[in-house]
Amino acid sequence: MKHSLETFFKPSSIAVVGASANPTKIGHAALKNILISEYQCKLYPINPDDEEILGLKCYKKLTDVPGPIDLVLISVPAPIVSQIVKDCVTKKVKHIIIITSGFSEIGNHQGEEEIKKIVKGTDIRILGPNTMGYKNASDGLDASFAFGIPRKGNVALISQSGALGIGMIYLANNEFVGLSKIIGMGNKLDIDDDDLIDYFAKDPETKVIGLYIEGIKEGRAFMNSTKACDKPILVVKAGKSVSGARATASHTGSMAGIDAIYSGAIKQAGGIRCRDLVELFDMARALAEQPPAQGKRIGIITNGGGVGILLSDACEENGLVIPKLSEKTYKKIEKILPPSVKPNNPVDLAGDAGFYRYWSAAQALIQDPNIDGLIVASVHAGYARPREYTGAILKMINQQKLHYEYKKPILGMWVGGKEFEDLVLDLKAVGVPIYPSSWRTARVMWALWQEGERIKRTQKK
Numbered sequence: 001m002k003h004s005l006e007t008f009f010k011p012s013s014i015a016v017v018g019a020s021a022n023p024t025k026i027g028h029a030a031l032k033n034i035l036i037s038e039y040q041c042k043l044y045p046i047n048p049d050d051e052e053i054l055g056l057k058c059y060k061k062l063t064d065v066p067g068p069i070d071l072v073l074i075s076v077p078a079p080i081v082s083q084i085v086k087d088c089v090t091k092k093v094k095h096i097i098i099i100t101s102g103f104s105e106i107g108n109h110q111g112e113e114e115i116k117k118i119v120k121g122t123d124i125r126i127l128g129p130n131t132m133g134y135k136n137a138s139d140g141l142d143a144s145f146a147f148g149i150p151r152k153g154n155v156a157l158i159s160q161s162g163a164l165g166i167g168m169i170y171l172a173n174n175e176f177v178g179l180s181k182i183i184g185m186g187n188k189l190d191i192d193d194d195d196l197i198d199y200f201a202k203d204p205e206t207k208v209i210g211l212y213i214e215g216i217k218e219g220r221a222f223m224n225s226t227k228a229c230d231k232p233i234l235v236v237k238a239g240k241s242v243s244g245a246r247a248t249a250s251h252t253g254s255m256a257g258i259d260a261i262y263s264g265a266i267k268q269a270g271g272i273r274c275r276d277l278v279e280l281f282d283m284a285r286a287l288a289e290q291p292p293a294q295g296k297r298i299g300i301i302t303n304g305g306g307v308g309i310l311l312s313d314a315c316e317e318n319g320l321v322i323p324k325l326s327e328k329t330y331k332k333i334e335k336i337l338p339p340s341v342k343p344n345n346p347v348d349l350a351g352d353a354g355f356y357r358y359w360s361a362a363q364a365l366i367q368d369p370n371i372d373g374l375i376v377a378s379v380h381a382g383y384a385r386p387r388e389y390t391g392a393i394l395k396m397i398n399q400q401k402l403h404y405e406y407k408k409p410i411l412g413m414w415v416g417g418k419e420f421e422d423l424v425l426d427l428k429a430v431g432v433p434i435y436p437s438s439w440r441t442a443r444v445m446w447a448l449w450q451e452g453e454r455i456k457r458t459q460k461k
C-alpha cells in the first residue's frame with residue numbers, strides 16, 4: 001500500500017538534497033524554511049561538497065544518513081534527479097518532493113517516465129516535479145522554498161501553480177483568511193488533486209478546500225473524491241480562453257480541456273466553481289466561519305436605498321430570492337423605524353441608523369422562518385456611523401455562536417473610505433465575512449446556499 005499522506009505532512013525526518021550554503025540557491029531556502037519552522041523533526045542537508053550547512057551536519061549522499069527518512073526535498077538540476085530518486089528507493093524513503101523544473105512543462109515527458117519507472121512497485125509518494133512544496137500551517141512545518149508565512153486557520157489550498165500559490169499566501173493573510181495547509185502541485189507526476197482532497201476531507205484542521213487548477217489528469221478520480229468529501233470544495237479552473245489554454249500547456253504541461261465540461265463536472269460532484277482567486281477567498285472565509293444557508297431566501301438590511309437595490313439585483317442574478325416580509329416581521333421592524341419609513345425587504349433603516357436599529361432589524365429577520373440568510377449593509381453616508389453598524393454585526397455574530405435560531409449565515413457589506421475600512425479590518429480579523437461590493441457579497445451568499453444544498457443532498461443518501 002502507498003504511504004499515507006499523514007507522514008508526508010507530518011514527517012519525523014526530512015532530508016534536503018541539493019541543500020546549499022549559498023543563500024541565493026533554492027536548496028538553501030528550502031533547508032532554511034524547515035529549520036525556521038517550529039516543527040520538531042530530524043533534518044539532514046545533503047550535498048557532496050559540504051561538511052556543514054546552517055549549523056547542521058551535511059551528508060554526501062542520502063544513503064549515508066544513519067536513520068530512516070520520511071520526506072526528501074530534491075533541489076538539484078533535472079538531469080541528476082533520477083539518480084537521487086534511485087537513492088530514495090534504496091534508502092526506503094516514504095515521500096519525495098521534486099522542486100526541480102525542466103520536465104513535462106517543457107516537453108521532457110521522458111524525464112518523468114523515467115522517475116515513474118524507478119519508483120514502480122514501491123510505496124513512495126511523489127509531489128511535483130516543478131513544485132514549491134508545501135506549508136503545513138496547522139503543525140508549523142514549512143517544506144517549501146517559498147517565502148510567506150500563512151496565518152494559521154482552517155482553509156486548505158491546493159495550487160497547480162507555485163508562484164500563484166505563494167501569492168495566495170499573501171492574499172490570504174491580507175484578507176485574514178487562515179490556512180491549514182497550502183501545497184503546490186507542479187506537474188502531478190504522482191500525488192494528484194484527488195489524493196489531497198481525500199486527505200483534507202479527513203484532516204481535522206481543514207474546514208474548506210480551495211483549488212487552483214490548470215488541468216485535471218484523472219477526471220474520474222477527481223470527481224469521486226470531490227463527491228465523497230463532506231466539506232466545501234472551491235475550484236478556480238484556469239485556461240478557459242484560447243490564449244489561457246495555450247499558456248496552461250507551457251506552464252505545467254497540462255491540457256486545459258473543454259471549459260464547459262469542467263464546469264459541469266465540478267458542479268455535478270458538489271464543488272463550487274469560483275471566477276477568480278478573490279472570489280475563492282471571499283467564499284472560503286464565509287464557508288469556514290458561517291453556517292450554510294438552508295434555502296435561497298435572503299433578508300437585506302441597509303441604511304441606504306441604493307445599496308439595497310444593488311444587493312437585490314446581484315442576489316437575484318445569482319438565483320437567490322428576496323422575499324416580502326411576513327406580517328410578524330413587518331410589525332417588529334415597524335416599531336424600530338422612524339415613522340416616515342415603512343419596512344420592506346430590503347429593509348431600509350434610513351441614513352441615521354445606529355447600533356440598536358441595525359441589531360433589532362437583524363434579529364427580526366434572522367428569526368423569520370421565511371429567511372434563510374442575512375446581508376447587513378452600510379454606506380458611510382452623511383451622518384451614518386460605521387462603528388454603530390460594525391458593533392451590530394459583531395453582536396449578531398456573537399449571538400449566532402450561542403443561539404440555535406441564529407444558525408443562519410450573516411454577511412456584511414460596506415461602501416466607504418479609509419475610516420470604514422479600518423473598522424472592517426477589525427471584523428475580518430475575528431472572521432466576520434464582510435465585503436466592499438454588492439456582487440461579491442451576493443456571490444458568497446450563493447455559495448453558502450450551494451453548500452446548504454450539497455449537505456441536504458448528501459443527507460438524503
Ligand code: COA
Pocket residue numbers: 017018019020021022025026027046047048049060074075076077078080099100101102130131132161162163184
Ligand atoms: N547530491 C546533492 N547535492 C548535489 C548533487 C547531488 N548528487 N549534485 C549537485 N549538488 C548540489 C550542487 O553542488 C549545489 O550546491 P552548491 O550550491 O553548494 O554548489 C546544489 O546541489 C544545487 O545544484 P546547482 O547545480 O547549483 O543547481 P541550482 O541550485 O542552480 O538549481 C534547481 C537547481 C532545482 C533549483 C533548478 O534546477 C530548478 O529547477 N529551478 C526551478 C525550480 C522551480 O522554480 N520549481 C517550481 C517552483 S513552483
